[in-house]
Amino acid sequence: MKVIQLHKNETKLIERAAKQNREAQHVLYELHAPKMLSVCRYYVKDVHQAEEVMLNGFFKVFKYLKSFKNEGSFEGWVRRIMVREAISYIRQQKHIEFAVEDDYLEYDSSNNINSNIEVAEIQLLIDSLPEGYRMVFVMYAIEGYKHQEIAELLKISEGTSKSQLFKARQMLQKKIKELNNNSYGSN
Amino acid sequence: MAPIKFEENIKDKLEKRTLSPTSESWSKLSDRLDEDEKKSKKPMYWWLSIAAGLLILMAISIPFFNNNDSEVIQPRMVEEEAIKEHIQKETIQPEQKESIELANEVHGVEDKSQEALPSVKASKIIDYKKAGKLNSESKTQLAENREVLEDPIALTTNKKVNQELQTEIDKTIIKNAIAEAMETLKSENNSVTEQEIDSLLKLASKELFREKLQKETSKTVDATQLLESVEDEMGQSFRTKVFEALKDSYESVKTAVADRNN
Numbered sequence: 242m243k244v245i246q247l248h249k250n251e252t253k254l255i256e257r258a259a260k261q262n263r264e265a266q267h268v269l270y271e272l273h274a275p276k277m278l279s280v281c282r283y284y285v286k287d288v289h290q291a292e293e294v295m296l297n298g299f300f301k302v303f304k305y306l307k308s309f310k311n312e313g314s315f316e317g318w319v320r321r322i323m324v325r326e327a328i329s330y331i332r333q334q335k336h337i338e339f340a341v342e343d344d345y346l347e348y349d350s351s352n353n354i355n356s357n358i359e360v361a362e363i364q365l366l367i368d369s370l371p372e373g374y375r376m377v378f379v380m381y382a383i384e385g386y387k388h389q390e391i392a393e394l395l396k397i398s399e400g401t402s403k404s405q406l407f408k409a410r411q412m413l414q415k416k417i418k419e420l421n422n423n424s425y426g427s428n
Numbered sequence: 429m430a431p432i433k434f435e436e437n438i439k440d441k442l443e444k445r446t447l448s449p450t451s452e453s454w455s456k457l458s459d460r461l462d463e464d465e466k467k468s469k470k471p472m473y474w475w476l477s478i479a480a481g482l483l484i485l486m487a488i489s490i491p492f493f494n495n496n497d498s499e500v501i502q503p504r505m506v507e508e509e510a511i512k513e514h515i516q517k518e519t520i521q522p523e524q525k526e527s528i529e530l531a532n533e534v535h536g537v538e539d540k541s542q543e544a545l546p547s548v549k550a551s552k553i554i555d556y557k558k559a560g561k562l563n564s565e566s567k568t569q570l571a572e573n574r575e576v577l578e579d580p581i582a583l584t585t586n587k588k589v590n591q592e593l594q595t596e597i598d599k600t601i602i603k604n605a606i607a608e609a610m611e612t613l614k615s616e617n618n619s620v621t622e623q624e625i626d627s628l629l630k631l632a633s634k635e636l637f638r639e640k641l642q643k644e645t646s647k648t649v650d651a652t653q654l655l656e657s658v659e660d661e662m663g664q665s666f667r668t669k670v671f672e673a674l675k676d677s678y679e680s681v682k683t684a685v686a687d688r689n690n
Contacts (some may be wrong), residue, residue: 261465263458270454275446282447292449296457303461360445363438382435383442413434 251315259306266303273316274299277323283379284327286368291327298326324384328394331372339373339401358417366416374409381406472688479681486674493670 251272257265278288278295285291302319309318367375376395380386381402386394388402395402637657641650 261461263461266461267454267458270457274449274453278447278449279442279445283442288447291447292453295449296453296460299457300460300464303457304464358438358441360441363441364445383439410435417434 252311255306255309255311255315258303259309261303270299273319276316277319280320280323280384281327282364283367283383284324284331284376290330294327294330295323297330298323301326320384324380325394328376331376335372339377339397339405358420362420366413366420369416370409370412373405374412377402377405378409378413476685476688479684483678483681486677490670490674494667 251269254265254269258269274295277298278292281291281295281298282288285294298319301322309315367379370378377391380391380394381388388399388406391397391402392399397405637654641654
C-alpha cells in the first residue's frame with residue numbers, strides 16, 4: 242500500500258513538475274539527485290564535473306518531462322538521460338579511445354576475487370580503466386545495457402563493445418589481484 | 429562465471445551508493461530553468477505583438493473599407509443606370525400596349541378606371557416575360573391575347589352587353605394572361621439561372637418602387653432618391669458586415685490573451 246501511494250504521489254509530482262512547478266521539481270530533484278549523481282560518477286571521474294553532468298541531465302528531464310508517458314519507471318527514464326548526458330560530456334571533453342591492445346592478459350578463472358571490496362575502492366578501480374573500457378564496462382555490468390544498445394549509444398560496432406568489455410574485465414581482475422596482494426603484503 | 433559474480437557484487441554495492449550533490453546545486457538548476465522559461469516565453473510575446481499589429485492594421489483599414497464602399501457602389505451605379513434605361517424602355521412599352529387597349533376601349537368600353545389597373549397588371553406580366561427572354565412562343569401568345577381582347581369588343585358592339593359583363597370578361601382575360609405568363613415562366617424555369625432570377629426580382633422590386641413613386645409624385649420618377657435609397661441599403665449592409673467581422677476577431681484575440689495570462 243505504501244508503495245502504491247508513493248507511486249501515486251510521484252505521478253502527481255511529475256504532472257506538476259511537467260507544468261514547470263518549481264516546488265514539485267525540487268521534490269523530485271531531492272528524491273533522485275543522490276542516486277543520479279552516483280550514476281554520473283561511474284562515467285565521470287571528477288565528482289564536481291559529475292554534478293555538472295547531472296544538472297544538465299535534470300535540466301533536460303524537467304524541460305522534456307511532458308514527453309514522459311508514465312510507461313516505464315521514472316527513475317529508469319531519468320537514468321537513461323543521465324547516461325546519455327555523461328556519454329556526450331565525455332565526448333565533448335576528448336575523443337574516446339577504444340584501445341585495442343594485442344597483449345592479451347591471461348584470463349584468470351580462479352575465484353579468488355575479494356567480494357568484501359569497498360565501494361570507494363570499486364569506484365577507484367573503475368576510474369583507473371581507460372575511457373572506452375570504463376564506459377562499456379559500466380554500461381554493460383552496472384546499467385545492464387546490451388551490446389547492441391552500447392554500440393548504438395557509443396557509435397561503435399557490437400564487436401568493439403564486446404572486446405572492450407572483455408579487456409575491461411581482464412584489467413579489473415588484474416587490478417583486484419594487485420590490490421589483494423598489496424593488502425596481504427601490508428598485513 | 430567468476431567475472432559475472434564479481435560484477436554482480438560490485439553492481440549491488442554501487443547501486444546502493446548515493447552521492448549527495450552540493451547545497452547550491454538546486455538553486456543553479458532552478459535558475460537555469462527560470463531562464464529557459466523566459467526564453468521560451470519570448471516567442472509568445474512575438475506572437476502577441478504580431479496579433480496586436482494585425483488588430484491595428486484592421487483598425488486602420490476600416491476607413492479604407494468605407495472608401496472602397498463608394499468605389500464598389502460606383503460600378504453598381506452603372507448597373508442602376510442600365511436598370512433605369514430598362515425601366516424607361518418599359519415605361520414606353522406599357523404605353524404602346526395601352527394604346528392598343530385604348531383602341532379597344534373606343535368600341536364602347538366605358539369602364540376605363542376598372543380596366544386601367546388590370547391592363548397594367550397584364551402588361552407587367554408580359555414585361556416580365558420579356559425580361560426573361562421572350563421567345564417566339566410568347567409572341568404568338570400575345571397575338572392570341574389580342575384576339576381574345578377583340579372578341580369581347582365584338583360582343584359589346586354587336587349585342588351591347590352591360591358594364592358588368594364587360595368587367596367579367598376583362599377579368600377572364602387577365603386570368604388567361606396570368607396563366608399563360610406563369611406557364612411560359614414555368615417552361616423557361618429550367619433554362620433560367622439564379623442570376624437571371626435575381627435580376628428579375630431586382631427588376632420587379634424596382635418597378636414596384638417606381639410605381640409607388642409615380643403614384644406619390646404624380647407620375648414622375650425621382651432618380652436621385654431612387655439611387656440614394658439603394659446606395660444606403662448596400663452601404664449599410666457592407667459596413668455592418670465589416671464591423672461584425674472586426675468585433676468577432678477582436679473578441680477571439682481578447683479571449684486568447686486572457687487564456688494565455690491565466
